[in-house]
Amino acid sequence: MTVVLVLNAGSSSIKWRLVDGQSGAAIRGGTVERLGHDASEGTGHSAAIRDLLAELRHEPVAVIGHRVVHGGSKFDTATLVTDEVEQQIEELAALAPLHNSVNLAGIRAARAAFPGTPNFAVFDTAFHRTLLPAAASYALPAGLVRRHQIRRYGFHGISYQYVSARVAELLRRPLSELRLIVFHLGNGASACAIAGGLSVDTSMGMTPLAGLVMGSRAGDLDPGVLIALGRAGIGWDQLDELLARESGLRALAGTEDMRDIHTAAAAGDQTACAALDVYHHRLRHYLGAYLAQLGGADAVVFTGGVGENSAATRAAVVADMEGLGIRIDPERNGAVAGHSRVVSHRRSRIAILVIPTDEELEIARQSLAALNT
Template sequence: MALVFVVNSGSSSIKYQLIDPEAGAPELKGSLERIGEPGGDAADHTEGMRVILDRLGSGAEIAAVGHRVVHGGSRFDRATVIDASVEAAIEELSSLAPLHNPANLLGIRAAREVLREVPHVAVFDTAFHQTMEPAAWRYAIDRALADEHGIRRYGFHGTSHKYVSERTAAVLGRPLEELRTIILHLGNGASVTAVDGGRSVDTSMGLTPLQGLVMGTRSGDLDPAVVFHLERVAGLSSSAVDELLNKRSGLLGLTGRGDMRDVQRAAADGEPDAVEALAIWRHRIRHYIGAYAALLGGVDALVFTAGVGENNALLRRRALQGLEFLGIRIDDDRNELDSRAERRISPDGAGVEVLVIPTDEELEIARQALALIG
C-alpha cells in the first residue's frame, strides 16, 4: 500500500493527512496549531514535523510527501518534484502570495529535513488554470510592465476545480473531454471556473485570490480606482487598503459578520444589511454563470462544492433562481436532501445537470504526487 503524506503548512500551523490514494480515504489526519508561540504544539515547523511523524508511527511507509503550494506563477503548470531550484522558485514567487508561499515553504523545508529519503512533490493551486488562453489571463495594461512583474490572472482553488471536474464526469458517466462545466467553489473563499473538456478556460480569481465573487472577508471584483480614491479622500495607505479589501470587506464589510451562517440568520430576521449582502452575493454568482455559459457556448453541468456549496441548500436554490432560460433548474426534494454524498440535484431531463460534489483537495494532492513519482 503506497501512502502519501499530504502537508498544508501555514505560518503557525500544519494540517496533514496520511492518504492511500487508491482507497481514496485518509488513514490519519490532524493538525498542529500555534507553532512557535507560547503554549503551542511545537517550537518550530521542523519540530512540528517530528511531532507529526511520532503520531504517524514507525509503521507508516510513506511513498511521497505532497505539499500544497498556493502560487506557482506561470512557471508551474503541473505537480513538480521539489529540489533546491523549485524551493528557490517558490520563494521568488512569494511576492505574488506573501501570506501563503512563505508559509508553504516553512512546511516544505521542515518536511524535507525530517523525511530526507522520500520524494517531495509540490502541487500548486494555480497550476490547473495554466491552460487558459491569453485572452482570459492577460490584463489590458502595459504589456512590458505586466510581463516584467508577472501581472496577469492566475486563478486559485485549482486543485479543487480539477478534482471536482473529474468527479463530475465520473458521476455523470460521460467522457471528461465532452463536458462543458461551470464549477462554483463556494466557501469563505470562493471562485468560479469554466472547464471545457477538463481544461480550465477562465476563472474568477486573478493575480491574487481577491478578485471575483463576494467572499467572507474579501471584496471580490472592484473598480481599481477605488484604491486610489481611498488613498486620496480617506487618507488610507496602500497597506491599509490591502487589509481593508482582504480582511474587512466581503460579507464582513457589508454586515459586520464574516460567516455566511450568521449572515443568513440575520437576513432571516429581516436585517436590511444582511438581506442586501445576500442579494449582492447572489448577483455576482449569476454574473459569472452567465458569462461562462456564453464563453463555453453552452453548459452541460453546473457543480456546487466547498463549505457553502456542499451544505447550504437554500443558497444553492437562490443562486440559480431565474436561470431556467439556460436550462438550469433544481429539484427541491433532491436539493434539500441532507447528504454528504456526490449527487445530482437537478430534475430528470433538465437541460443542464446540476450537481453537488464534495471537494477533496488532499486526495487530489496525494494522487498527483503518487502519479508523478510513478
Template sequence: MLVLVINSGSSSLKYQVRDVEAGSVLTEGLIEEIGMGNGGEGDGEIIGPRDHAAALELVDAAIHRELGDLTLAAVGHRVVHGGERFSEPVLIDNEVTRAIERLNPLAPLHNPANVLGIRAISRKWPDMPQVAVFDTAFHRTLPEHAWRYAVPDDLYTNHGIRRYGFHGTSHEYVTHRAASVLGLPLEEFDGVIAHLGNGASVTAIQGGRSVDTSMGFTPLEGLVMGTRSGDLDPSILVFLGRAGWSMEDIDSLLNRQSGLRALAGNNDMRSVVEAAESRDARAAMALAVTSYRLAKYIGAYHVAVGGAQAVVFTAGIGENSHQFRELVAERLGALGVELDAGLNSQRSREPRVISSAASAIPVLVVPTDEERAIAEATAAVVTAASIAPPT
C-alpha cells in the same frame, strides 16, 4: 502507498496521512499558533510551537501515536502560486524550492509558508520524496484572451501581472468527478464549477480544461467572499490612496474587512443565512449581492464554454448551503435552470444531481477533496520518477 499531505500556513500546519490506493484518510490534524511563542509555557498557558520545524515534530509524534511504524512513501505539499513556470505537480528539489520562493511577491501570504513547510520536511526527512501541487496549475490552459489584462505589456513582461486563477486543485478534482457523474468522457465535458467557501471562485470548463476563472492576479478578484470584496472599480483604490489610506490599510480593507463580513457583519454563511431567515435586512442584502455576483459569472461562463452541460457547486458553502444554492438557481431561470427542492435540501457526501428533470442544464453538488487530489498527484509523480520510499 502512504502519503503525508501538508498545507502550510504562516502560523498553521494542516496535515493528513492518506492511503492512496484505498482512498482513505488514516489520520489528520491541525497545528496552530506556530511562531507565536517558544514552544513552552508563558503566563500560565501553552504557547504554540516556535517554528514549522517544531510543528513538524508534533505532526511526527501524532502520526506515530496513531499509526505506529507505518512508513510514509512521500509528502505532497499544497503550494498556492506556481506562476507561469509550473503547469503540473513536480518533484521538489533545491531548484524547485528556490523557484517557489521567487514567486513570493505574487502570493506573499501563502508561498513563504509553503516553502517553510517544504524546508522543514527536508531537514527532518532529507531522503523523503516531496511533491509540490500548485493551486494555479490547472488554470495554465487559460487562453491569452482570458488571462490578459488591458494594461501596458511591460507590466506583464517585467512584473508578471496577468490572471493566474486559484483553487485549481479543487476545480480539477471536481471537473473529473462531475464528468463521471454525467457519464461523459473528460475531454467532452463543458461546465461551470463554483468552489464556494470562505474563499470562492468559479471556473469555466471546456473540454475538461480551464478556459476562464474568476480569481485573477491574486485571490481577491471575482466573487464576493467571506472577507474579500471580489470585483470592484480599481479607481476606488486610487481614491482611497489620495484620501490618505496606506497600502496596508487598503490591503486589509479588501482582503479581511470586506465581503460578507462588511455586508452582513459576519463572514460565516450559515450565520448569514440564519439571520436572513430571521428577517435581518443586512443579511438578506448580503445574500442578494453574493448570489447575484455568482449568477452573473455563471451566465458569462455558460457563454464562454459554448453552452454548459452542468453547473456544479462544491466546497463548504456550495456543498452544504441548500439555501444559497436556491438563491443562485433562482437567478438562472433565463438559462432554463430549475432545482428539485427535495433533492437540493438533502445532505450527502456523495456527488449528486439536484436539478429537476425539466431543467435545461443539470445542476450538481460534487464534494471536493483537495487533500485526496494532492495525495494522488504526489503518488503519480513519485511512481513516475521510480523513487523508492526511505527506509
C-alpha cells in the same frame, strides 16, 4: 503499501490526510479550522503543523504532497521540492500573501520532520495553464506585462481538476464532451468555465483577490477605488490589509463564517441578509458570463464548504433561470447528504450537481505520479 502524507494548508484551515497510494483510500486524516488572520506570517499555521507532524512522526510516510496556491509562470506541474523551489515559492508569496506563506510553512516543517522523504508541491495555478489568451490577458502595456509577468493565473485548480473528473463519472459521459461551470465556494471562492476538461476562463486573476465575494476579500473591485484611497493617504500596507483581510463577507456581515451569516439571516438580521444578497449577486453574474463564454453548459457544479453545504446559496444562484435551461429541485437540493449528487429538476436541460471536492486525494495522485516520473 505506499503511504502519502498530504498537507493542504489554506488561509483559515489545515487539512491533512494519510493516503494509501495504491488504492487512494484514506488511512486517516483531519482538519484544523478557524486559524484566524495571521496567515500572512504563517505563525498560527506553523505551530499547528508542527504539532500535527509530531503526532505522525512514526508513520511510514514514503512521499509528502503539499498544496501550493501560486506557481506563477514557473510551475505548471507537481514539482519536487528543493531549496531552490522553496525559495521560488517564497518569492511568489507576494502574489498570494494569504496562502503561499502558510503553504511554505507546511513544506518547511515537513522537510524537517521527515528528512530524506521527498516532498512535492502541487500548484493550484497549474490547471489554468490552458486559459484562452483572451481570458488570461489584461489590457495593459506589453512591456509592463512582460516585466512583471502580469496575467490571469487562476486558482483552486486542484479542486477543479478533481471535481470535473467526478462530474464525468456521475453523468456517465466523457469529460472531453462536457461544458462545465464550477463554483468552488469556501472562505476563498472562485468560478471556472471548463470545456473538455480544460480551464478556459476563471474568476480569480493574477492574485486570489479577484472575482467572487469571499470570506475576507472583496473580489472584483474598480481599481479607481484604490487610487482614490491612496490619494486620501492610505498606504500600500493598509490597502493590502484592507483587500486581503478586512473586506468581503467580513466587511459586509461582521464575520466571514457563512454558517454564522446564514443563522443570523434566518433570524431576520438585515445586515446578514444584505451580505448574502451581494454574495449571491456576484455568483449569478459569473454564471451568466460563463454560459455565454461556453455557448451553454452541460452542468453547473457546486463544491467547497459553502457550495457543498449551503442549499440556500445553491438555490439563490440558479433562481428564476428556467428560461436558460437551469431548474433546481427543492427537495433534492435540501436533502442533507455528504456525497456527490444531482440536485437539478428532472426537466432541467442543464444538470446541477453537488460534488464534495477532494483536493487531498488529487494532491496524493499528482505527487505519486511526479515521483514515479
